[in-house]
Amino acid sequence: ETGVTQTPRHLVMGMTNKKSLKCEQHLGHNAMYWYKQSAKKPLELMFVYNFKEQTENNSVPSRFSPECPNSSHLFLHLHTLQPEDSALYLCASSQGQGVLVKLFFGSGTQLSVL
């Protein structure tokens, strides 16, 4: 149990579907992150929220829309995705940002776009 829970674990969707990924952290952290891991590529930072405020948007296409209603929950809303968006989407949390950052990751959502 890492303290960061992601649902669903697997998701298959068509290019016209709308779906959402959910992340919840039980660690009392104040920063939450979305990372994307594609095959044979490094982990790519997508979004950062610190105290519910978005502090980073790493040039992510608008078909990915994050939402952070509170410090414990983070969503990634998906719509009109492309097949190249198929990847493992990882949520992470940390206590603080701007000091030594030790990220705690969830198990990820394996997304397949058909």
Add this chain to the structure above:
Amino acid sequence: DQQVKQNSPSLSVQEGRISILNCDYTNSMFDYFLWYKKYPAEGPTFLISISSIKDKNEDGRFTVFLNKSAKHLSLHIVPSQPGDSAVYFCAARADDKIIFGKGTRLHILP
């Protein structure tokens, strides 16, 4: 352009021997370096870190070495155990961002 490079996609090591995982970086502004370990179907977990002002940090079987002049760091695992079989990600921090490498898959052979 990759700022953090792990040039070996995979590595196989005999159980009980030393595993050495390598990482190169290009950004001289990185001030902290981290190693994460990932098992299949799980998220990465933090393993060990080192500040740029140090050249070595040790934690049990795991030691990280940093060579700033060569912009190179390595993770040593000794002795290697079957449970060490996983993907290891090197990561570095600059400007509050953590940049990851592609990872190296370590196989510990019986």
